[in-house]
Amino acid sequence: MRYQRPMEQGPRLGGLDRRGWQRVRCGGCGLPEEGCVCATLPRLRPRTRVVVVMHHVEAIRSTNTGRLAARMLDGAEVRVRGLRDGVERAMPGGPRLVLFPHDDARELTADDAREGAVLVVPDGTWTQARRIVRRDPSARDATRVRLPTAVARETAYALRRNPHEGGVCTLEAIAAALDVLEGEGFGAPLREAFTAWQDAALRVRGTTPESHRHDDTA
Numbered sequence: 001m002r003y004q005r006p007m008e009q010g011p012r013l014g015g016l017d018r019r020g021w022q023r024v025r026c027g028g029c030g031l032p033e034e035g036c037v038c039a040t041l042p043r044l045r046p047r048t049r050v051v052v053v054m055h056h057v058e059a060i061r062s063t064n065t066g067r068l069a070a071r072m073l074d075g076a077e078v079r080v081r082g083l084r085d086g087v088e089r090a091m092p093g094g095p096r097l098v099l100f101p102h103d104d105a106r107e108l109t110a111d112d113a114r115e116g117a118v119l120v121v122p123d124g125t126w127t128q129a130r131r132i133v134r135r136d137p138s139a140r141d142a143t144r145v146r147l148p149t150a151v152a153r154e155t156a157y158a159l160r161r162n163p164h165e166g167g168v169c170t171l172e173a174i175a176a177a178l179d180v181l182e183g184e185g186f187g188a189p190l191r192e193a194f195t196a197w198q199d200a201a202l203r204v205r206g207t208t209p210e211s212h213r214h215d216d217t218a
Ligand SMILES: [Zn+2]
Pocket: 026, 027, 028, 029, 030, 031, 036, 037, 038, 039
């Protein structure tokens, strides 16, 4: 296990141990290096381009799942909002959808899977995500869609107490949306990789997945 002083690494992917030292985290999966699961992640080729628009505070959290999802999807990208780099990259063309359970959002359907469709997924706390939907250029002019109500709202996410008000974390929301757009079962490898990632995260924290799950359901 490698550690380095926080200042050497900057604000990226936080996580201080008790002595105030920061574990060196993998830039891919966000896990401490000894728990890295990057080599085991599947690579999926959806027709839909997924664009995760992330609040800048969310971007430094090691428990972020939007980044993990994007890493497994061809054509996907993560955009961090609120960074003052002054560069506004153009959004990919094509019919644009924004996934958020807004009051005026309609249910996502298989008909939305048109050629070149872009699925914008806001990532952050509830409030941050709502702000992204309202203000971010990526969501402007996008059709507001929500997951079908038939989609199970049960989350397997144990690293945070309250992932999203809608019940699922960002990766689970993306997997469910791709089940609709790309065909039932398309999101399954994402969910499996997510489980492995989370188990590895719990293991490097010194919690076994089994004991954690037990605690969580008690
Ligand atoms: Zn990794």
